[in-house]
Amino acid sequence: MFFFKQIYNTIRAWFEEAPHFTGTIIATERIGSRIQKVTIALPEPISKPFPIGCYIQAQTSGCVPRAYSVAKANTTSFTLLVSFAGMGVGARYFAEAPVGEKVVCYGPFDDFPYRYGTGRSKVFFATSTGVAPFRRMTEEALKENVESVLLLGTPKEEDIAFKKDFEILAQNPLFRFIPVLSAGSAEWKGARGFVTNHTADIEDFLKKSDVYICGVPIMTMGVLDLLKKIGVPEKQIFVQKFG
Numbered sequence: 001m002f003f004f005k006q007i008y009n010t011i012r013a014w015f016e017e018a019p020h021f022t023g024t025i026i027a028t029e030r031i032g033s034r035i036q037k038v039t040i041a042l043p044e045p046i047s048k049p050f051p052i053g054c055y056i057q058a059q060t061s062g063c064v065p066r067a068y069s070v071a072k073a074n075t076t077s078f079t080l081l082v083s084f085a086g087m088g089v090g091a092r093y094f095a096e097a098p099v100g101e102k103v104v105c106y107g108p109f110d111d112f113p114y115r116y117g118t119g120r121s122k123v124f125f126a127t128s129t130g131v132a133p134f135r136r137m138t139e140e141a142l143k144e145n146v147e148s149v150l151l152l153g154t155p156k157e158e159d160i161a162f163k164k165d166f167e168i169l170a171q172n173p174l175f176r177f178i179p180v181l182s183a184g185s186a187e188w189k190g191a192r193g194f195v196t197n198h199t200a201d202i203e204d205f206l207k208k209s210d211v212y213i214c215g216v217p218i219m220t221m222g223v224l225d226l227l228k229k230i231g232v233p234e235k236q237i238f239v240q241k242f243g
C-alpha cells in the first residue's frame, strides 16, 4: 500500500511541476448518447484564443491525464468534445463533472495546425469527437476562400456534434458537409456506412487538396490507404494521432 502511495505521489509531483492551469467548467451539454460538450473557463483572460487544431491534457480522476482537442476557443474559455464511446476513465470523469468543477489542464499543445496560404482546397475526415479541430478549420477555409469538404462518420444523427453550425456553414457553396451514419435510422436520407465509402466522386478533388484526418485509428488507416491508392502527395496529408 505504501509503495502505491509513493508512486501516486511521485506522479502527482511530476504533474505539479509541469506548466499547467486550473480551469473551471462553465457549461456542459450531452450530444446524443456518446459525447459530452464541455466548456472550461480559463483562470484569467489571455491575449489570443488557443490555436486552431491544438489539444489540452486534462487531469481526470486519480491524476490520469487525457488529451482532448480544442473545438472552440476565445480569450476567456475553450470547448472540448469528450467521447463516451468506451466509458474509460476520462469519459467517466467528464460524464459526471458538474458546472463549477475545477479541472487541471496542461497545454495547449499545437501539433495539428491549419496550414494557411497553400492555395489548395481542403478535405476533412473525422469520426465522432474527431470533428473537434474541424469546427474552426472549416471556418478558416471559408475565410481563405478555398473549397472544402467535411466527411464526418458517426453512428446516429443525434451523435453529430456541431450539426447546426456545419449546416449553416454549408449554405456557402464553397463548403460541403457530408455526415455519414453507420447506424442511422430508417428516416435518415443522407450517406450511410463509413466515410471511405463516400469518396468516389471526390477523388480528383482529393488529389489537389490538403487532407486533414482526425478520429479513430481504423478510419485513419482506411483513409490513408485510400489516399495512397489514388496518389495524394504525402506533403498534403495531415493526421492527428487521436487514438
Ligand SMILES: Cc1cc2nc3c(=O)[nH]c(=O)nc-3n(C[C@H](O)[C@H](O)[C@H](O)COP(=O)(O)OP(=O)(O)OC[C@H]3O[C@@H](n4cnc5c(N)ncnc54)[C@H](O)[C@@H]3O)c2cc1C
Pocket (backbone or CB within 6 Å): 055, 066, 067, 068, 069, 070, 080, 081, 082, 083, 084, 085, 086, 087, 088, 089, 090, 091, 092, 129, 130, 132, 240, 241, 242, 243
Ligand atoms: C492529440 C489527441 C487528441 C485527442 N482528442 C480527443 C477529443 O477531442 N475527444 C475525445 O473524446 N478523445 C480525444 N482523444 C483521445 C483521448 O485522449 C482518450 O484516449 C479517449 O477519449 C479515451 O479515454 P478514456 O479515458 O475515456 O478511455 P480509457 O480509459 O483510455 O479507455 C480506452 C478504452 O479502453 C477501454 N477500457 C478501459 N479500461 C478497461 C478495462 N479495465 N477493461 C476493459 N476495457 C477497458 C475503455 O472502455 C475504452 O474503450 C485524443 C487523443 C489525442 C492523443
